[in-house]
Amino acid sequence: MKHYMQTMAAVIDGSHIGTVELEYFDAKYVNVYRNNSVTAYIDVLRANYRSVADLVGDDFFVSICLEYIKKHPTCQRSLVGYGEGFAKFLDDNLAHHKLAYLSSFARLDRAWTRAHIAQDNEPLQMSVLENIIKQGGDLESLELFLMPDVFLVSNTWSVFSVWISLREDTKLTKAVEVDENRENVLVWRHGYEVIYRDLNTAEYAFLSATNNGANLGLATEKTLRASPATDIGQLLTGMLSAELFTQIEGGTNA
Secondary structure (H helix, E strand, O other), X not given: OHHHHHHHHHHHHOOOOOOOXXXXXOHHHHHHHHHHHHHHHHHHXXXXXXXXXXXXXXXXXHHHHHHHHXXXXXXXXXXXXXXXXXXXXXXXXXXXXXXXXXXXXXXXXXXXXXXXXXXOOOOOOHHHHHHHHHOOXXXXXXXXXXXXXXXXXXXXXXXXXXXXXXXXOOOOOOOOXXXXXXXXXXXXXXXXXXXXXXXOHHHXXXXXXXXXXXXXXXXXXXXXXXXXXXXXXXXXXXXXXXXXXXXXXXXXOO
């Protein structure tokens, strides 16, 4: 009985496609379970990587998904957020799809999904900084942490404007034209809405510094080194208003 249940679980999970011992099963019924499971995987990947699916078309996207599922079965009961390594998988299989920019779209899709499902947290308020100043505290040593729903995406292809169109359900009417230029994008959730925008040099320098463990003083130093004319007070006020930071450490968001 134990062997029966383990084998059936592997079939339904779909993680051992083509390798499951079928000793106890009628193959036609096994394929029903397996096909339903694989379809569920593909549906989740399609939902989590909408722009990639739109770019390559459904048939080709399904073929990519099938290869990914074979190599990256989930160990979790839930498929929410499934596809963590999809962008890297696309990079590793460039010879298959021949679209060097495809993983850049995937990274933006992934950031959107992660922002959407991220846990809630209390944002850092300007009043905290004001109280530190009033009490004569050391503001430079203040540690800032990105909210769990805040993600930085640094791509080597300038795909952001096309990605926005696809995210907002605009159908492509001509071939995609993107340049091989680095662009930095911020994706985060404000309230119940996932928001995205490109970042200038100063904004990216400040956010990437804090994301890598820099306190306020060091983040300011790195930002001014990258963009000397930056008004740090104005930059920080805008980021606090957008609720990008918390005082609760939660790891890096990249």
